[in-house]
Amino acid sequence: MSELNGTITGNQGLTGNLSASYGTKGVDGVSVEHEWNGTVLTVTSKSGTSSVNLKGDKGDKGDKGDKGDKGDKGDKGDVGEVSLAYANNTFANAIRNKVSGNPLVIRDVSPVEHSLKVKAEGSTAVSRHGKNIIPFPYVIFTNSNEDELEVVALEDGGVLLNGTVTETTYVNICNYPFSDSNISPFSSANGFTANRYNSDIWVGYDSSNEKTFVSIKAGAICENIIFYPQIEIGKTVTPYKKGVELQVSEVAEDGTAIGLTSVSPNMTLIADNGATIECEYNADTKLYIDNKIAELVK
Numbered sequence: 251m252s253e254l255n256g257t258i259t260g261n262q263g264l265t266g267n268l269s270a271s272y273g274t275k276g277v278d279g280v281s282v283e284h285e286w287n288g289t290v291l292t293v294t295s296k297s298g299t300s301s302v303n304l305k306g307d308k309g310d311k312g313d314k315g316d317k318g319d320k321g322d323k324g325d326k327g328d329v330g331e332v333s334l335a336y337a338n339n340t341f342a343n344a345i346r347n348k349v350s351g352n353p354l355v356i357r358d359v360s361p362v363e364h365s366l367k368v369k370a371e372g373s374t375a376v377s378r379h380g381k382n383i384i385p386f387p388y389v390i391f392t393n394s395n396e397d398e399l400e401v402v403a404l405e406d407g408g409v410l411l412n413g414t415v416t417e418t419t420y421v422n423i424c425n426y427p428f429s430d431s432n433i434s435p436f437s438s439a440n441g442f443t444a445n446r447y448n449s450d451i452w453v454g455y456d457s458s459n460e461k462t463f464v465s466i467k468a469g470a471i472c473e474n475i476i477f478y479p480q481i482e483i484g485k486t487v488t489p490y491k492k493g494v495e496l497q498v499s500e501v502a503e504d505g506t507a508i509g510l511t512s513v514s515p516n517m518t519l520i521a522d523n524g525a526t527i528e529c530e531y532n533a534d535t536k537l538y539i540d541n542k543i544a545e546l547v548k
Contacts, residue, residue, distance in 0.1 A: 349531075352524065399415050407493060434453075
């Protein structure tokens with residue numbers, strides 16, 4: 251069969267219609283804002299604001315987790331501080347004793363200074379002294395005869411006298427009331443006893459002006475005489491002991507006298523108006539036991 255070789259060309263087709271139309275323009279969109287507050291979503295748009303809590307229901311309790319590893323040991327803390335006053339009031343000696351009276355003499359006080367618990371209902375003030383009622387340093391120190399007598403207060407409580415007096419001379423050394431009666435070496439009043447250097451020089455107390463004084467008799471010749479004045483509770487004059495600084499506490503409505511501290515080993519408390527004093531204090535253990543034994547063998 252013979253082969254056909256050649257090109258066959260047909261007629262051109264019709265041109266198509268390519269035109270199209272666009273759709274209608276839509277309405278402008280509205281902006282929307284939102285805000286989270288925990289699980290609450292707040293949506294704000296042109297139409298208003300609405301909120302919804304998207305927190306779901308509480309789930310079931312989960313299984314207990316494995317125990318964690320032991321943490322490292324912390325640093326050692328600093329040593330705490332205990333004040334001296336607290337230690338003295340709490341731990342000073344083993345015996346806490348309570349006594350009463352007026353005047354009240356205590357002879358077994360702990361050597362560690364501490365606060366006293368004192369009551370004196372019916373009193374307006376309570377004063378604290380050592381064995382020697384006369385305070386030191388001397389509260390006042392005045393000389394009624396400076397022209398004839400030179401007087402010096404020594405650090406150990408002694409009163410140095412120099413001069414010859416032609417009239418009775420008084421050296422006032424305290425102006426605090428101890429007693430409702432006069433006190434002198436020649437008359438013991440209310441249980442107080444005063445000492446003397448000799449018949450010309452002695453210590454006394456004048457209740458009318460509430461002054462404690464050293465009396466130097468007219469005609470006395472004083473050449474470097476040192477007199478150690480002492481007034482104490484009891485009927486017998488005992489060896490001199492320098493007084494301590496005067497402490498006075500006003501008594502509150504409930505009878506409490508606050509602010510008094512101890513002196514040792516001997517301490518004297520005096521209340522006005524004759525009121526009975528009750529005092530709690532720390533006792534020196536040895537002195538306390540020795541005094542109790544002495545009472546038993548009397």
